[in-house]
Amino acid sequence: MDRFEAMRVFVRVMERQSFSRAAEDLALPRATVTQAVKQLEARLGARLLQRTTRQVHPTLDGEAYYRRCLQILADVEEADGAFRQAEPRGLLRVDVHGALARHFLLPGLPGFLARHPRLELRMTEGDRLVDLVGEGVDCVVRVGALRDSTMIARRIGLLDEVTVASPDYLARHGLPRHPDDLDGHVAVNFLSSVTGRPFPFEFSVDGAVRLVTLPSVLTVNGADTFIAASLGGLGLIQSPRYHVDGHIATGRLVPVLQDWPPPPSPVSLLYAPHRHLSARLRLFADWVQGCFARQSIAITDPNYNPDV
Numbered sequence: 001m002d003r004f005e006a007m008r009v010f011v012r013v014m015e016r017q018s019f020s021r022a023a024e025d026l027a028l029p030r031a032t033v034t035q036a037v038k039q040l041e042a043r044l045g046a047r048l049l050q051r052t053t054r055q056v057h058p059t060l061d062g063e064a065y066y067r068r069c070l071q072i073l074a075d076v077e078e079a080d081g082a083f084r085q086a087e088p089r090g091l092l093r094v095d096v097h098g099a100l101a102r103h104f105l106l107p108g109l110p111g112f113l114a115r116h117p118r119l120e121l122r123m124t125e126g127d128r129l130v131d132l133v134g135e136g137v138d139c140v141v142r143v144g145a146l147r148d149s150t151m152i153a154r155r156i157g158l159l160d161e162v163t164v165a166s167p168d169y170l171a172r173h174g175l176p177r178h179p180d181d182l183d184g185h186v187a188v189n190f191l192s193s194v195t196g197r198p199f200p201f202e203f204s205v206d207g208a209v210r211l212v213t214l215p216s217v218l219t220v221n222g223a224d225t226f227i228a229a230s231l232g233g234l235g236l237i238q239s240p241r242y243h244v245d246g247h248i249a250t251g252r253l254v255p256v257l258q259d260w261p262p263p264p265s266p267v268s269l270l271y272a273p274h275r276h277l278s279a280r281l282r283l284f285a286d287w288v289q290g291c292f293a294r295q296s297i298a299i300t301d302p303n304y305n306p307d308v
Helices: 003-016 019-026 030-044 060-084 098-115 167-173 223-231 241-250 279-300
Strands: 049-051 056-058 090-096 119-124 139-143 152-159 161-165 187-190 201-205 208-212 216-220 237-240 254-256 265-271
Touching: 003 019, 003 030, 003 056, 003 060, 019 030, 056 060, 090 098, 090 279, 098 119, 098 139, 098 241, 098 279, 119 279, 139 279, 152 279, 161 167, 161 201, 161 241, 167 254, 187 223, 187 237, 216 223, 223 237, 223 241, 237 241, 265 279
Parallel strands: 090 119, 090 139, 187 216
Antiparallel strands: 049 056, 139 265, 152 265, 161 237, 161 254, 201 208
16 A cells, blocks of 8 residues: 555544544455554654544544645645546545435436546435534535534525415415414424424515514424425425425415515535545535526526536
8 A cells, every 4th residue: 555545544544533434434444444554653653543442543643644644635636636637536425415415416416427437426314413524424415504613615506495385274274465464373393403493484574584483283303294294284384495396386285475485595515624625526516506506597497408
């Protein structure tokens, strides 16, 4: 194993805090990973890691060497790409909400991977705050306003939101004509994974966002259950439009209060600040941003052909 490969192995062990997890990520035998780090320490004449039965922890020398390795590997990758016009290669680990992936990413993913056959994606699903380094994830795609974070965020799209209810619900509770008419209405509330509290309804009124909290007989934390509960007549919901468009088209859900829409939700790609924006991550980020842009064009222009 050459010096640069040994550096890559050491960086992954540092980030995963485990020889076994690093070996799994790199598709290498655990013994190869262990031996690479031992040889690195012998060559440097310094102990880089403190080993325990369950985890490894960096020494002061290990921390300093890790930061230098990150910069060196970033420079090498950028130089290779600039002078050889190298095709991005390797494994990219992405975490994204499943419904978002299915609607925006998966339709175009076969073409993306066909154009870049040396890339491999490992896509996990979630909407919680991910420890990018500790969990070995390169980037996450998230919807909504971002909390203060040490991660670097890139805005890649906006999702239109809509307020809807089932015809059965509206027959029982009446059709609200204005946000002021919501007395007597109930919601299916959605629980925030960040605050642990239900999201309030949001309406754009007179150039400002008005927050409205509605009583609820059901609060959920899953997107599919959220939609199903509204289809069952259990209350009003606010949802990304893409998630309910099919039900609106068939009449199973009815848009309401359309003159006072919720503000659109930002979609962001986040990655750790000390991780170099590699060629494969930059390529993926540009492609994902294009997926959202093409979807927006398709919604507003029925004659749009994404293959042209």
